[in-house]
Amino acid sequence: MGITVAETLDDALGAVADRPGAQVLSGGTDFMVEVNFGQRRPTDVVALRRVAELRGFHRRNGSVELGAGLTYSRMQQPEIADLVPALAQAARTVGSPQIRNAGTLGGNLGTSSPAGDTLPVLAALDASIEVASARGRRTLGLDELIVGPKQNSLEPDELIVGATVPVASGPQEFLKIGTRNAMVIAVCSVALVVDGEGAPCAARWGPPDR
Ligand SMILES: Cc1cc2nc3c(=O)[nH]c(=O)nc-3n(C[C@H](O)[C@H](O)[C@H](O)COP(=O)(O)OP(=O)(O)OC[C@H]3O[C@@H](n4cnc5c(N)ncnc54)[C@H](O)[C@@H]3O)c2cc1C
Numbered sequence: 001m002g003i004t005v006a007e008t009l010d011d012a013l014g015a016v017a018d019r020p021g022a023q024v025l026s027g028g029t030d031f032m033v034e035v036n037f038g039q040r041r042p043t044d045v046v047a048l049r050r051v052a053e054l055r056g057f058h059r060r061n062g063s064v065e066l067g068a069g070l071t072y073s074r075m076q077q078p079e080i081a082d083l084v085p086a087l088a089q090a091a092r093t094v095g096s097p098q099i100r101n102a103g104t105l106g107g108n109l110g111t112s113s114p115a116g117d118t119l120p121v122l123a124a125l126d127a128s129i130e131v132a133s134a135r136g137r138r139t140l141g142l143d144e145l146i147v148g149p150k151q152n153s154l155e156p157d158e159l160i161v162g163a164t165v166p167v168a169s170g171p172q173e174f175l176k177i178g179t180r181n182a183m184v185i186a187v188c189s190v191a192l193v194v195d196g197e198g199a200p201c202a203a204r205w206g207p208p209d210r
Contacts, residue, residue, distance in 0.1 A: 068106025
């Protein structure tokens with residue numbers, strides 16, 4: 001198996017462009033589970049963990065650009081929790097501390113599972129998702145990126161760069177129902193965002209087969 005450990009976003013984009021069939025690895029918390037269960041057999045991997053450009057966030061006027069490499073642990077920190085409280089609440093419910101230290105926003109989007117805990121938050125906030133390839137960049141709505149359970153519209157040479165959401169201008173809440181209280185996949189989750197300057201917007205996200 002060939003592994004390219006990208007140091008910059010350009011390195012990563014070049015690697016996926018040059019190596020058709022290469023699979024993208026971020027925190028590995030979904031990827032490696034699929035490898036262990038024999039559902040994924042990568043021969044070529046591009047690892048994003050060291051790409052600093054993906055791991056940060058930037059506040060620009062009334063919005064926040066969240067990098068695809070942001071971990072759940074980082075999303076829980078006050079610097080992000082103060083700007084997007086529902087995202088921090090969702091991050092707090094994900095897995096164990098080890099999973100929260102490794103798992104990323106981009107990986108949650110890349111897996112495109114109906115049970116992904118960041119997804120109702122991004123839906124309620126009407127997030128713009130930025131994707132890039134060596135050919136250029138495009139911006140998608142969540143419903144344009146995720147087109148079915150565990151299906152997305154990414155081209156093989158495209159990476160998720162991040163998501164842009166508005167800074168909270170009113171209360172936000174995230175709630176998740178599972179089969180037990182902790183370390184559980186969502187049966188149903190809900191995010192509620194009150195837009196202090198507009199109308200309330202709520203999004204429900206749940207596995208369709210339950
Ligand atoms: C024990 C356990 C508990 C879990 N609990 C939860 C939970 O409570 N809630 C929840 O939502 N999830 C949970 N998960 C799933 C997982 O942790 C999340 O989906 C996490 O966000 C995946 O991120 P990652 O960085 O590990 O992605 P990876 O496993 O590295 O990648 C996941 C997928 O996304 C693709 N990908 C990753 N980054 C990018 C990118 N930048 N551009 C394009 N494609 C990309 C990969 O190719 C792969 O297909 C759990 C997993 C485990 C093992």
